[in-house]
Amino acid sequence: MTNTRSSGNVFADLGFENPEEELAKAKLVSALSDVIEQTGLTQARVAALLGIDQPTVSKLLRGRTEGFTSDRLMRLLNLLGQDVDISVRPKRAQEGHINVSLARIL
Numbered sequence: 001m002t003n004t005r006s007s008g009n010v011f012a013d014l015g016f017e018n019p020e021e022e023l024a025k026a027k028l029v030s031a032l033s034d035v036i037e038q039t040g041l042t043q044a045r046v047a048a049l050l051g052i053d054q055p056t057v058s059k060l061l062r063g064r065t066e067g068f069t070s071d072r073l074m075r076l077l078n079l080l081g082q083d084v085d086i087s088v089r090p091k092r093a094q095e096g097h098i099n100v101s102l103a104r105i106l
Helices: 019-039 043-050 054-061 070-079
Strands: none
Touching: 019 054, 019 070, 043 054, 043 070
């Protein structure tokens, strides 16, 4: 068995069509999960706060982001009392990248 070095983005390694966007969405969902865990909210309560149903909250927390854009995930974080900051800077490599940095939640 041979080992393959990761590119740093599992979605790129797996051949996803928009790996940078997928990684950004995964990080935003991770932030949502952290907020929910730290606040002790139930999925039902989170669903009511976010205006979505509980099964959708469950799917999101399991990484199922179909139907959710990064923008929508950021708005959900806002509804849970979180600020989301976006920064733009010159690219460091030949190709530009999207990065989501998670600060300490709450």
